[in-house]
Amino acid sequence: MAQESKSRVAVIGGGPAGCFAAFQLQNIYDVTVIEPKSPLLTLLPTGGGRCNLAHAEYDFRELAKNYPRGEKFLYSVFSKFSTADTLEFFEKIGVETYTQEDMRIFPVSNSAKDVREKFLQALSGVRFLKESALRVDKTDNKIKVVTDRDSYYFDKVLIAVGGHSGFEIAKMLGHNIIEPKPALVGLRTKEDFSSVSGVSLCDVLFTHKGVSGPAVYKISSLRVREAFPYKLTFDFVGEVDLQSLLNENPHKSIKNLLSDFVPKSFAEFALKRCGVNPDEKCHLIDGKTRDRILMNLQNFEITALGAVKDGEVVTAGGVDLKEINPKTMESKIVSGVYFCGEVLDIDGFCGGFNLQNCWSTAFVAAQGIMQS
Numbered sequence: 001m002a003q004e005s006k007s008r009v010a011v012i013g014g015g016p017a018g019c020f021a022a023f024q025l026q027n028i029y030d031v032t033v034i035e036p037k038s039p040l041l042t043l044l045p046t047g048g049g050r051c052n053l054a055h056a057e058y059d060f061r062e063l064a065k066n067y068p069r070g071e072k073f074l075y076s077v078f079s080k081f082s083t084a085d086t087l088e089f090f091e092k093i094g095v096e097t098y099t100q101e102d103m104r105i106f107p108v109s110n111s112a113k114d115v116r117e118k119f120l121q122a123l124s125g126v127r128f129l130k131e132s133a134l135r136v137d138k139t140d141n142k143i144k145v146v147t148d149r150d151s152y153y154f155d156k157v158l159i160a161v162g163g164h165s166g167f168e169i170a171k172m173l174g175h176n177i178i179e180p181k182p183a184l185v186g187l188r189t190k191e192d193f194s195s196v197s198g199v200s201l202c203d204v205l206f207t208h209k210g211v212s213g214p215a216v217y218k219i220s221s222l223r224v225r226e227a228f229p230y231k232l233t234f235d236f237v238g239e240v241d242l243q244s245l246l247n248e249n250p251h252k253s254i255k256n257l258l259s260d261f262v263p264k265s266f267a268e269f270a271l272k273r274c275g276v277n278p279d280e281k282c283h284l285i286d287g288k289t290r291d292r293i294l295m296n297l298q299n300f301e302i303t304a305l306g307a308v309k310d311g312e313v314v315t316a317g318g319v320d321l322k323e324i325n326p327k328t329m330e331s332k333i334v335s336g337v338y339f340c341g342e343v344l345d346i347d348g349f350c351g352g353f354n355l356q357n358c359w360s361t362a363f364v365a366a367q368g369i370m371q372s
């Protein structure tokens with residue numbers, strides 16, 4: 001008796017999301033990952049080469065709060081697959097993990113290369129097709145994928161092309177694309193910070209082009225839809241009784257006094273910025289000048305002019321979540337077509353949240369395919 005052939009599933013995009021879904025599906029379906037480059041290449045630069053693969057938040061509602069776009073949608077997704085499940089998967093494929101003080105989770109090897117190799121070994125049941133998908137068409141009972149070389153027919157198609165290209169495929173299927181914008185980026189500023197380039201305080205890193213660092217990445221994400229230029233203010237010293245300090249240190253220069261709170265080069269920069277001689281002795285600082293100094297440090301104003309892609313760089317925007325069923329990741333517009341990963345209008349802060357989105361949405365998509 002002829003053996004019944006397995007249903008055919010195409011996964012378009014061999015990044016973390018596509019490969020994780022392929023892993024889940026490989027023993028049940030005939031799975032083809034269509035990817036023009038080597039699979040999982042995008043994993044290599046993650047976490048500065050160390051791969052921050054998850055965040056140690058084990059309450060799924062709390063976890064979802066770290067996504068400026070997608071929070072509500074992810075409740076249902078994370079209730080099915082969350083941080084603990086991610087760690088279980090990595091343990092299963094031989095990647096031991098540890099949690100840093102800031103709750104970011106890394107492989108013990110501290111090597112994204114190692115994670116990629118172990119992950120690739122776990123994909124032995126997957127066929128890779130080194131081609132680029134150009135379009136997806138629904139036919140009577142199959143789904144046709146047209147690539148740069150040929151056309152293929154599948155029973156189900158999962159689109160996991162990431163946030164940097166490939167929105168056209170979704171658009172051609174009739175999906176609305178929320179305008180993609182880079183988030184978790186540095187900011188180019190009107191002010192010239194080159195003299196304090198390299199100085200870091202309160203999670204803000206000054207650069208030749210402007211500002212960067214964790215606080216700025218977060219702001220760039222929260223304000224991603226705001227038009228440039230926009231103003232940012234930082235409090236670099238908090239509550240401080242400057243008058244008492246001036247009284248107690250009459251012969252100290254104001255620059256040296258402030259360097260107890262901020263790096264000396266920054267103190268010098270900030271003082272010059274508000275028109276105060278950095279070498280002025282403390283007893284010569286009058287009340288008005290004191291207030292000006294404090295005002296400047298507690299409400300340090302920066303004008304952002306544009307994005308500098310120097311961070312984790314994720315895409316805010318993508319396939320409109322209103323058109324996706326969060327219980328299955330299936331398109332509400334074209335049945336049999338599923339989405340997962342960064343191609344969706346979901347993005348999180350720095351700290352392992354973006355990869356967690358990939359693992360979780362890929363898992364739910366794979367389950368959705370299995371249940372259909």
Ligand SMILES: Cc1cc2nc3c(=O)[nH]c(=O)nc-3n(C[C@H](O)[C@H](O)[C@H](O)COP(=O)(O)OP(=O)(O)OC[C@H]3O[C@@H](n4cnc5c(N)ncnc54)[C@H](O)[C@@H]3O)c2cc1C
Nearest residue numbers: 013015016017042046047052133162166341342352354355
């Ligand atoms: C420098 C950097 C560091 C990062 N570090 C972290 C981190 O430490 N932790 C974290 O959580 N997140 C991190 N991120 C974010 C994280 O890497 C992404 O969110 C994640 O890679 C998205 O996975 P994805 O599979 O959805 O898309 P991608 O990783 O973008 O993969 C999509 C794949 O689809 C392929 N593709 C595109 N178009 C087509 C097509 N038409 N046909 C076929 N294939 C196609 C691409 O070649 C690619 O391989 C980092 C991002 C960057 C840029």
